[in-house]
Amino acid sequence: MPTPTEVSDSDGEPPPVWLWWLAVGLLLLVLVVVSYGYLRGSFRQASTCTIDNVPSLDDPCFALCLEGLANSADTTGRLVGFWSEIDDVYAARDTAMASAEQLIQYETYFMTPGRRADAFAEVVADRAMAGVTVQLLLDHQGTKAMPEKYWRRLRNVGVEIQFFRPLDWRAPLEYNSRSHRKLLIIDGCRVFIGGAGVSDFWDGVAFDHDDGPWLDFEVAYEGEVVSLLQGKFLQNWSCAGGCIDLKQGLHSVQKHGSTPLYITDNTSSLNESSMRLLMQLHILAAKERLWIGSPYLVPDDDTTQALICACKKGVDVRILTMGASTDKKMVHMASRGLYGPLLEAGVKICEYQPSMMHAKFVLVDDGWVSTGSANFDPRSYFHNDELNISGAYPELARKVEQFFIDAMANSYCITHTDWQNRSTSEKIKGQMALLFRQLL
Numbered sequence: 001m002p003t004p005t006e007v008s009d010s011d012g013e014p015p016p017v018w019l020w021w022l023a024v025g026l027l028l029l030v031l032v033v034v035s036y037g038y039l040r041g042s043f044r045q046a047s048t049c050t051i052d053n054v055p056s057l058d059d060p061c062f063a064l065c066l067e068g069l070a071n072s073a074d075t076t077g078r079l080v081g082f083w084s085e086i087d088d089v090y091a092a093r094d095t096a097m098a099s100a101e102q103l104i105q106y107e108t109y110f111m112t113p114g115r116r117a118d119a120f121a122e123v124v125a126d127r128a129m130a131g132v133t134v135q136l137l138l139d140h141q142g143t144k145a146m147p148e149k150y151w152r153r154l155r156n157v158g159v160e161i162q163f164f165r166p167l168d169w170r171a172p173l174e175y176n177s178r179s180h181r182k183l184l185i186i187d188g189c190r191v192f193i194g195g196a197g198v199s200d201f202w203d204g205v206a207f208d209h210d211d212g213p214w215l216d217f218e219v220a221y222e223g224e225v226v227s228l229l230q231g232k233f234l235q236n237w238s239c240a241g242g243c244i245d246l247k248q249g250l251h252s253v254q255k256h257g258s259t260p261l262y263i264t265d266n267t268s269s270l271n272e273s274s275m276r277l278l279m280q281l282h283i284l285a286a287k288e289r290l291w292i293g294s295p296y297l298v299p300d301d302d303t304t305q306a307l308i309c310a311c312k313k314g315v316d317v318r319i320l321t322m323g324a325s326t327d328k329k330m331v332h333m334a335s336r337g338l339y340g341p342l343l344e345a346g347v348k349i350c351e352y353q354p355s356m357m358h359a360k361f362v363l364v365d366d367g368w369v370s371t372g373s374a375n376f377d378p379r380s381y382f383h384n385d386e387l388n389i390s391g392a393y394p395e396l397a398r399k400v401e402q403f404f405i406d407a408m409a410n411s412y413c414i415t416h417t418d419w420q421n422r423s424t425s426e427k428i429k430g431q432m433a434l435l436f437r438q439l440l
């Protein structure tokens with residue numbers, strides 16, 4: 001029988017040094033991630049947003065609520081285009097840019113190298129060489145995959161380029177707040193607003209299960225709304241270091257033939273959110289129908305309660321969102337973790353199957369519609385700069401309605417039983433992702 005000393009000698013080999021380093025490295029990594037989450041407010045108690053007695057959409061007080069509560073600008077505009085096939089979206093933008101005579105202003109979040117970025121470069125370079133002022137305002141994080149030589153080539157032909165909020169070591173946490181807007185303005189008189197970045201991702205090439213073009217759409221307006229959006233563009237352009245030259249913009253445009261519209265923009269703030277108030281007002285004003293499109297769906301508790309409340313009132317509440325085709329699996333897991341109470345209350349949640357669903361919209365009752373860059377998640381509510389245009393616009397509502405119906409035909413609507421029976425690993429992943437809910 002071995003003595004205690006003999007046992008200790010044979011089993012007590014110290015772990016190899018590399019294992020210690022690995023453990024220390026992992027510990028540090030966890031510390032950095034948790035500290036980052038902590039400093040960004042990931043574990044904070046989310047501020048509440050409960051609203052009672054929301055006026056109906058046809059009550060003039062609803063518009064006042066948008067203006068006063070959700071900081072929305074009251075304007076007018078005419079719908080001049082709607083595209084829901086991704087080739088058509090890029091073709092419409094490229095054609096409009098190619099026709100510009102004085103000024104192209106473009107603010108976007110996401111770009112990657114590829115044929116879409118090449119086509120974009122070709123058209124803006126061509127216009128710049130023809131003497132058109134081209135101002136590109138690019139989110140630094142969302143466009144970081146683009147090589148420096150791409151921008152150099154554009155700058156060399158006179159394109160003005162500013163990056164929104166590059167990493168600054170003196171304020172590194174600000175890097176979390178991005179410009180998520182997608183805004184193309186042509187000659188100060190036509191604006192394009194929609195979900196698509198400038199990337200081959202939208203052709204469905206980048207991820208597993210992504211077998212077709214992404215589902216998205218683009219809307220174009222003319223009228224006074226363009227001047228106000230130019231102002232929004234110039235605010236961020238100036239913040240990013242660009243000069244505001246009013247010689248070429250902010251034309252006063254006739255209101256004749258236009259429809260009232262409301263522009264809601266959101267800037268980063270952990271305490272308040274115009275976008276959340278906008279969405280909450282829409283949800284609570286609905287009487288018959290509330291159809292929502294959002295790829296990233298991480299509703300806070302008050303939004304969930306408002307959706308449940310709408311269901312209880314008899315409103316037809318349906319949400320179209322992404323399924324297994326996703327560029328952000330963690331967000332999808334977090335979303336699914338939150339489906340339960342909504343499904344139980346009767347909210348229809350349908351995941352688009354053929355490819356990534358990326359459109360962002362809210363359709364309320366017969367003719368009210370809101371479209372733009374905002375998702376239903378804390379990132380759009382509290383961290384990013386966003387832009388949505390809303391209003392009673394039956395012509396646009398019909399188009400978004402058809403888009404929604406077509407998408408639903410290719411979606412799987414999850415039942416409460418499906419949700420309860422999801423795998424243990426999905427439940428665990430969902431809970432892990434939700435630890436960082438406020439940052440998603």
Ligand SMILES: O=P(O)(O)OC[C@H](O)CO
Binds near residue numbers: 197201327375
């Ligand atoms: O952030 P979104 O909604 O513009 O989506 C961009 C995607 O993350 C690109 O992968």
